[in-house]
Amino acid sequence: MFYVGIDLGGTNIAAGVVDENGKIIHKDSIPTHRERKDVEVIKDMAMLALKVIKDSGKEIADIKSIGIGSPGVPNNEKGILVYACNLNFKNAPIREEMQKYVNLPVILDNDANCAALAECVAGAAKGTKHSVTITLGTGLGGGVVIDGKIYSGFNNSASELGHSIIAMDGEQCTCGRKGCYEAYASATALIRQTKRAAVENKDSMINKLVNGDLNKIDAKTSFDAARAGDETGRKVVAQYIRYIAEGLINVINTFAPEVIVIGGGVCKEGEYLLKPLREIVYSEVYFKEEPQTQIKAAQMGNDAGIVGAAMLGR
Amino acid sequence: MFYVGIDLGGTNIAAGVVDENGKIIHKDSIPTHRERKDVEVIKDMAMLALKVIKDSGKEIADIKSIGIGSPGVPNNEKGILVYACNLNFKNAPIREEMQKYVNLPVILDNDANCAALAECVAGAAKGTKHSVTITLGTGLGGGVVIDGKIYSGFNNSASELGHSIIAMDGEQCTCGRKGCYEAYASATALIRQTKRAAVENKDSMINKLVNGDLNKIDAKTSFDAARAGDETGRKVVAQYIRYIAEGLINVINTFAPEVIVIGGGVCKEGEYLLKPLREIVYSEVYFKEEPQTQIKAAQMGNDAGIVGAAMLGR
Numbered sequence: 001m002f003y004v005g006i007d008l009g010g011t012n013i014a015a016g017v018v019d020e021n022g023k024i025i026h027k028d029s030i031p032t033h034r035e036r037k038d039v040e041v042i043k044d045m046a047m048l049a050l051k052v053i054k055d056s057g058k059e060i061a062d063i064k065s066i067g068i069g070s071p072g073v074p075n076n077e078k079g080i081l082v083y084a085c086n087l088n089f090k091n092a093p094i095r096e097e098m099q100k101y102v103n104l105p106v107i108l109d110n111d112a113n114c115a116a117l118a119e120c121v122a123g124a125a126k127g128t129k130h131s132v133t134i135t136l137g138t139g140l141g142g143g144v145v146i147d148g149k150i151y152s153g154f155n156n157s158a159s160e161l162g163h164s165i166i167a168m169d170g171e172q173c174t175c176g177r178k179g180c181y182e183a184y185a186s187a188t189a190l191i192r193q194t195k196r197a198a199v200e201n202k203d204s205m206i207n208k209l210v211n212g213d214l215n216k217i218d219a220k221t222s223f224d225a226a227r228a229g230d231e232t233g234r235k236v237v238a239q240y241i242r243y244i245a246e247g248l249i250n251v252i253n254t255f256a257p258e259v260i261v262i263g264g265g266v267c268k269e270g271e272y273l274l275k276p277l278r279e280i281v282y283s284e285v286y287f288k289e290e291p292q293t294q295i296k297a298a299q300m301g302n303d304a305g306i307v308g309a310a311m312l313g314r
Numbered sequence: 315m316f317y318v319g320i321d322l323g324g325t326n327i328a329a330g331v332v333d334e335n336g337k338i339i340h341k342d343s344i345p346t347h348r349e350r351k352d353v354e355v356i357k358d359m360a361m362l363a364l365k366v367i368k369d370s371g372k373e374i375a376d377i378k379s380i381g382i383g384s385p386g387v388p389n390n391e392k393g394i395l396v397y398a399c400n401l402n403f404k405n406a407p408i409r410e411e412m413q414k415y416v417n418l419p420v421i422l423d424n425d426a427n428c429a430a431l432a433e434c435v436a437g438a439a440k441g442t443k444h445s446v447t448i449t450l451g452t453g454l455g456g457g458v459v460i461d462g463k464i465y466s467g468f469n470n471s472a473s474e475l476g477h478s479i480i481a482m483d484g485e486q487c488t489c490g491r492k493g494c495y496e497a498y499a500s501a502t503a504l505i506r507q508t509k510r511a512a513v514e515n516k517d518s519m520i521n522k523l524v525n526g527d528l529n530k531i532d533a534k535t536s537f538d539a540a541r542a543g544d545e546t547g548r549k550v551v552a553q554y555i556r557y558i559a560e561g562l563i564n565v566i567n568t569f570a571p572e573v574i575v576i577g578g579g580v581c582k583e584g585e586y587l588l589k590p591l592r593e594i595v596y597s598e599v600y601f602k603e604e605p606q607t608q609i610k611a612a613q614m615g616n617d618a619g620i621v622g623a624a625m626l627g628r
Contacts, residue, residue: 073601073603129468146460152570154443161567164478165564168481175600246479246482253471253472255472256471258468284491289469291468
């Protein structure tokens with residue numbers, strides 16, 4: 001049996017035919033053109049699903065379901081996308097519209113959950129029962145897998161791990177609260193921390209790396225400066241790693257997962273990020289006996305969305 | 315079928331015969347005499363189990379299992395109590411010793427988890443799939459029930475909800491970290507907050523209520539002062555409720571349980587505590603659509619330990 005996974009993003013729609021082990025047989029993508037009405041975008045998703053099935057050499061009868069991972073708040077029971085920032089979707093009837101073109105079950109979940117499921121089925125958390133995937137991006141997404149299934153709570157709003165406060169009355173978060181994990185450990189937060197350090201330390205290499213243009217600072221800049229020996233860069237990175245660690249310790253004390261997977265662009269820093277991160281985490285976690293939760297970089301990369309969405313149907 | 319539940323505490327051992335709906339048929343208790351060797355305490359537990367079975371009018375054949383709830387870190391796979399502060403237990407072979415006297419399956423879990431299971435089976439979270447029970451006592455215990463079962467993570471160390479930091483670099487916690495939820499929202503924390511306020515506000519009613527003896531301040535003092543209109547008491551209570559709320563919002567954003575149950579002596583304050591608590595929580599929780607997580611006072615009281623331990627075998 002095979003599964004179609006669709007990764008609905010603000011820029012592109014990616015779709016693939018995936019086998020039951022999470023391996024992509026064939027994939028394709030088209031631009032989202034997000035300014036359009038929801039029904040038009042959904043029709044394109046259906047057409048892309050049909051195209052990847054055909055191009056993969058499979059028939060509709062070989063496909064068990066179509067899974068769709070989206071940003072925002074999908075409601076799988078109702079088959080709608082309640083809300084998604086970056087998209088013109090408000091209670092968008094995804095299942096109903098999709099099934100006008102393709103007669104297959106349609107399953108919805110959010111992109112962070114799909115990433116977590118992909119890592120569980122075929123990535124860094126393969127073979128585990130309980131895992132948590134944290135994606136450090138524009139925001140900080142969390143996906144929790146318990147007994148091999150995505151955990152969504154009773155109203156599908158669970159695992160908003162970016163919106164646990166770690167610093168009461170701290171940094172303003174986009175969610176309205178102050179001091180959320182996301183406001184300290186997302187890539188956006190790192191960029192803000194790097195900019196502040198650059199302003200306060202004019203002679204730091206950070207300023208040279210961006211030719212004095214603070215708008216060119218990205219989530220790599222402080223790591224590049226730190227690796228080259230810049231003191232300010234090192235301090236920014238050390239503090240950022242501590243922020244990530246504080247939230248990870250909370251996650252371990254809460255879920256005791258077998259593996260925590262760190263995704264997002266920042267995870268490309270590899271052991272330079274993970275080694276000091278593990279040192280802090282293992283010295284401060286509540287339960288200090290073996291076995292301990294492993295902390296690993298994500299392995300699924302850009303395919304996580306397609307694979308995770310496909311595996312919703314497994 | 316019936317189940318024996320044993321609540322092993324630092325002061326008393328309570329045991330009961332419980333039916334499959336969580337109703338206690340008969341119960342009894344004896345002093346723990348915790349200064350004794352573990353094997354002596356365990357023998358007493360076994361004798362008490364036999365006594366409550368007999369006194370309930372049941373036979374061993376009517377009993378499915380003996381569940382034991384304890385403080386500290388029990389390991390059910392190995393049948394041992396790895397560690398428990400307040401007790402002379404270190405890798406105590408509870409199952410092996412118990413079964414020298416009673417030929418029944420023995421199941422172990424910690425007291426916070428047992429309280430959560432009791433509320434799920436017969437208390438404030440009855441009829442729900444996912445619930446979280448927070449006990450505000452000397453520490454802050456957390457128990458998480460997912461799909462009707464206690465969630466313990468891969469190494470039995472999950473749901474240490476008191477040891478999620480909510481205030482980085484904040485109050486020192488007994489666990490070694492700074493800023494844990496427990497250090498702000500436990501009864502111990504409330505007493506500390508009340509003492510500080512009494513020192514800073516000599517003319518507060520708090521000082522009068524304890525005749526100037528700060529050591530007499532307990533978790534009720536600030537609530538008594540607040541109810542009587544004392545400004546300092548009101549401020550202490552308002553701040554304490556905000557601390558509880560911050561952690562509850564984190565729990566809701568993380569688990570989206572159908573019900574959060576608040577246990578411990580503080581929950582006797584009832585709606586005086588719960589009403590303002592709910593106001594803060596519902597205004598700041600990430601997902602603001604209906605249905606929302608309900609916040610309720612615990613209903614199982616002192617029986618939670620026996621019932622929850624018994625229901626481990628269900």
